[in-house]
Amino acid sequence: MSEAAFETEPVPDRERFEDASHVLHGPAGSAAWxxxxxxxxxxxxxxxLYGFTVTRAVVERYGQSWRAAGAVLPVAAGGAVLVVVLLVLAHLAGRRRGPVTPDPAWVDLVVASSVDRWLTLRESWLLPGLTLLVAGGLLGGVGGAALVGGGATGPVALPVGLGxxxxxxxxxxLSWLSGQVRADPSGPSRRGIGASLGSALRMRTALRGLGVDxxxxxxLRAARIGGATFTADTRSLRLEVAAPVSRGRRWRLHPGGRVRTLLRRDLLGLRRQPLLPVGGALLVLPGALAAGWVVAGDAPALVAVLGVFGLQLGAGLVAEGLRQHGDALGAPRLLGGSVRGQALAHSGAPALLLLLLGAPVAAVSAGALAGPVAAGAAVIAVLGIGAVVLAGLWLAAFRGQPPMGAFGPNGGPTTLLLWWAWPRVLSVAVGALVLVRLARLGAGEAGIGSVVLVALLLGVLLPVADSALTRAAAAHRG
Incomplete structure (x- = not known):
């Protein structure tokens, strides 16, 4: 064969891809799989070993009582709603950080070449896709097996749960991928959700249609998110995850005093990002229903924990102003006033959500199950939980920098996770205890001991949250 013929003979895409992979990963290939x-x-x-055992114990303990109380259908409906919410969130997350995120050098040197883009992006897509698929199968399989092992249903629950x-x-x-397809700048400018989801179903076409830019x-965003996560830089993490604000730019902030101006600014920010208040309402709603059920009586302790957890998550979604105040404690206060006064003003948005949605829903739920006395007790319970939730939000917003041990090689990730989670775990635990104690008001069983315990818990937790603000402000001044 002549030298000219050798130079003009095309090399198949697969061989070129394998050569590039060999250069980058060696003869053993990528270790990601x-x-x-x-x-x-x-x-x-x-x-x-553990998930099945714990879940089966929960089914054996509460399965019969839940079925007798008619809670099976509401729980199933709540699960369906949760799945829909997760699908929507996955699509929205894909628009900011999709599942196909190879190394930037791989994008510039291999994906940008003439090699078939399906080959160059196949591993980057199959790894997260397989992870979600297996995780879903594990959760469904463990849940179905626990229902069978706990005697709640027949053997058919196992294949149904797994499937x-x-x-x-x-x-x-697929919803995650469709979000990335829809947000890709090389695609049609007005591609709808249905069209992007249909493109994601044709995976080869979807990956070949993703542009290099x-x-x-x-x-790059995935790398910055990973760096912010490992360094516990919550401000940078929120900036990377949050979508750019593109609506409501013509709306203006009207002054009205220090407190009202800050509250109006937070509410204006929520109007410009409507998914935050909508998501907060969708989380507060089941949490308030669960709180009303607890007040009405005959609810498992797990329901109290889940109810407080939902209220906390919902309030946290609309507390962006409080978090930004914690990030900017060292900046000049343009409106004057104290850092504590500003923190109280920024607490208005989550407090309004709990008062205007959580308290009425809990009252209606408890009143429908146990009468008007329980409805009043539910309102009091939500007020107590709200104080605990706001204290937890203060602890999370003003906790300062993580300890140095969080960045060490031994136990660093565990320390970092505990540092991030402890305000939330503490507020959920204390909130569930407050809910269980105040729930006795609805049944007329609350004694002076329950009231004193709730007052003691709030009397300890609220000063702890205030001291966190004081320490954070002093650290910024230093």
Whole structure:
């Protein structure tokens, strides 16, 4: 064969892709698959050993009482609503950080070449897709097996749970990918959700249609999100995750005093990002229903924990002003006033959500189940929980920097996770205890001991939250 013929002979895309992979990863290939498969193997073992055991114990303990109380259908409906919410959130997350995020160097040197883009992006898509698929199957399989083992239903629950989990996991992966497809700048400018989801179902076409600029932006954003996560830089993490504000720019802030101006600014920000108040309302609603059920009586303790957890998550979504105040404690206060006064003003948005939505829903739920006395007790319970939730939001917003041990090689991630989670765990635990104690008001069983305990808990937690603000402000001044 002549030298000219050798130079003009085309090289197949697969061989070029394998050569590039060999140069970057060596003869053994990429280690990403082995790492993911090992992690899934460990999770599957832990799910089978501990997840199944704990879930079966819950089914055996509460299954019959829930069925007698007619709570099976509401729980199933709540699960369906949760799946829909997760699908929507996955699509929205994909528009900011999609599942296909290869290394930026891989994007510039391999994806941007003439090699078939399906080959260059296949691994980057299959790894997160397989992870979600297996995770859904594990959750559904463990849940179905626990229902069978706990005697709540027949053996058919196992394949149904496994199949349903796989279906939900796959749907989450496709919804996540559809968000990235829709946000890609190289695609049609007015591609709708249905069109992007249909494109995601044709995975080869969807990956081949992703542009280099969009992939580079998502990859760089994924790297910054990972860096912010490992360094516990919550402000940078929120800036990377949050979508740019593109609506309501013509709306203006009207002054009205220090407190009212700050509250109006927070509410204006929520109007410009309507998904935050909508998501907060969707989380507060089931939490308030659960709180009303607890006040009405005959509700498991787990319902109290889940109810307070929902109220906390919903209030946290609309507390962006409080978090920004914690990030900017060292900046000059343009409106004057104290840092404590500004923190109280920024607490208005989550407080209004709990008062205007959480308290009425809990009252209606408790009143429908146990009468008007329980409705009044539910309002009091939501007020007590609201104080605990706001204290937890203060602890989370003003906790300062993580300890140095969070960045060490041994136990660093665990320390960082505990540092991030402890305000939330504390507020949920204290809030559930307050709810259970105040729920006795609805049944007329609350004694002086319950009232004193609730007052003692609030008397300790609220000063702790205030001291967190004082320490954070002093650290910024230093």
């Amino acid at each position: 082995r790492q993911v498969l090992y992690a899934l193997y460990v999770v599957a073992l832990l799910s089978g 349903g989990g796989l279906l939900v996991g796959g749907a989450l992966a 969009g992939l580079r932006a998502h990859s």
